[in-house]
Amino acid sequence: MQGEDLQTPMDEVFVKQLLDRKTRACARMLRWIDDGLPEARGLLKRLYVHTGRARVIGVTGNPGAGKSTLTDHLIRRHREMGLSVAVVAIDPSSPFTGGAILGDRIRMQDHATDEDVFIRSFATRGNLGGLTNTTTDVVHALDAMGWDVILVETVGVGQDEVDVQRLAQTTLVVMTPGMGDEIQAIKAGILEIADVFVVNKADREGSDRTVRELEQMLDLGRGTKPTAAELRHHGMPSRPGTAVEQKRVAPESWTPHIVKTVALRGEGIDELMESIAAHGEEYKKACQDKVFVNNRLREEFLEIYRRTLYARGWSYLMHEEHLRQIVDSMREKSSDPYSLAEQAVTALGNT
Ligand SMILES: Nc1nc2c(ncn2[C@@H]2O[C@H](COP(=O)(O)OP(=O)(O)OP(=O)(O)O)[C@@H](O)[C@H]2O)c(=O)[nH]1
Ligand SMILES: [Mg+2]
Incomplete structure (x- = not known):
């Protein structure tokens, strides 16, 4: 069935350009996906066989938490390791935080001449319960094209952060100090998806308190909640009552790391890279199961x-x-x- 939608020699040329990671072909493909063109799906069918090689890292957190500033460091560090990096920023459609798009563009210029860096912002985000979200397709396409590292930046509101965990191998949840009691109000969901908590803006007061609160919450969570593995062991679905229950898609053995950073000054990035690498190893191990x-x-x-x-x-x-x-x-x-x-x-x- 593969390739049923593509038969012309032109298509073959285009597929080859994609697999060779030609920047213009990449941009065109992502635009087709974003516009929901049927051609995109045809190509995705062809490309799927080439997926599964990229290191996919999700960066999520509240608006203005410093996700893009951190992402910028992550691009640099991975480039220093000789890896190619693609960044997908899913911009919130809300006009209140939409200013970030401009900020991202300015930062991007640093990498503009580096053909091993590809940055693309999407104004669209999953509405209708994520049903029109094309982030999966974008990540599949970039993965097939051979980008070594794919960074997916999403604003952690609504359903999106859960989607990002399903896609990413490692999910960073970026927080800021001074959230005080707010931290208690954070949905259990966001705690469950974090592989690494990044307490950014540690130059501000209260970062130690935020770290302590996170530690406490992780301890509490561990004590009371049976893990998906435990539930499975007892023959129970992880979410009783749902016909198609959601499966845990992160390694069971991992305890989330908490890393303090001052992204603005590049502080804490070494530790963050170490945590990302450690989780990557854990993920690789889990994939043997x-x-x-x-x-x-x-x-x-x-x-x-x-x-x-x-x-x-x-x-x-x-x-x-x-x-x-x-x-x-x-x-x-x-x-x-x-x-x-x-x-x-x-x-x-x-x-
Ligand atoms: N004081 C301080 N400011 C920071 C730090 N990191 C980022 N900022 C600033 O916080 C603001 C938001 O940073 P971004 O990196 O754009 O945050 P973001 O999470 O990508 O924001 P959105 O994409 O709008 O959700 C910018 O003005 C940054 O310069 C930090 O460690 N300390
Ligand atoms: Mg941003």
Whole structure:
């Protein structure tokens, strides 16, 4: 089935350019993905066989926490190691923090002449419960193209930080001091996804307190909550009651590191790089376990499946006539929206 959407010699040339990591081809491919063009999916089918080599690192945290400043250091450090680096910044669509896009562009200029660095911001982010989020596709494409390291910067609000963990091998959660009691209010979710907590802006007051609070929370979490492995051991799904339960996709044995940084002055970056490397090793070890690998593949598939379903369902309703008939039936009360939704889904099978 591979390559069914691509048969012309031109396509072959383009695929080769992508695999050779030609910057213009990369930019074009990512634009196609971002625009949701069917060509992108055809190419992704072709490229998938080449994925699985990149080191994918997620950087998430509140707006203004210093994610981009840290990312900039991570680019430099990985370049010093002779590795090529691609950065995907998923910009929040909110106009309040949208200024970051400009900041990122200015920083980017440092790397503009380095053909082993590729930086791309996406204004789009997962709305409708992440259903239109194309970050997975972008990461797959960059991975296949042969980028050694892929850094994914997302703002940690909503569902996105959970998505980033599914994609990334190592997830950094960037925090800032002085959050005080707020830290207690942080959703359990964000604690669960962090492989490394980065307490950035440690030049500000209260960073030690933030570190202590994180340590306490990690201790508490460990004491009370059975791990997914323990639940599995007892034959229970990790989330009882869900038909398709979400599997843990991070190594079980890892205890999150807490690293203090002053990204603005490059302090703490050595320690951060060490923690990232240590987690990378742990991840590699976990990949020797087939169950772990299967869980990750399963999550990867389910995410793409959800989007495929959504796209197909939506394209059906995009026929104005279909939607008009549905609305007519509802107004006339000749049917109900529940039956109509079910019928619309059944009709998909015939399209
Ligand atoms: N005092 C201090 N300021 C910092 C530090 N790191 C970053 N900043 C500043 O914090 C501001 C936000 O930094 P960014 O790196 O753009 O933060 P971000 O998390 O990428 O922000 P968004 O992309 O908008 O969510 C900038 O003005 C940085 O110069 C730090 O260690 N100490
Ligand atoms: Mg940023």
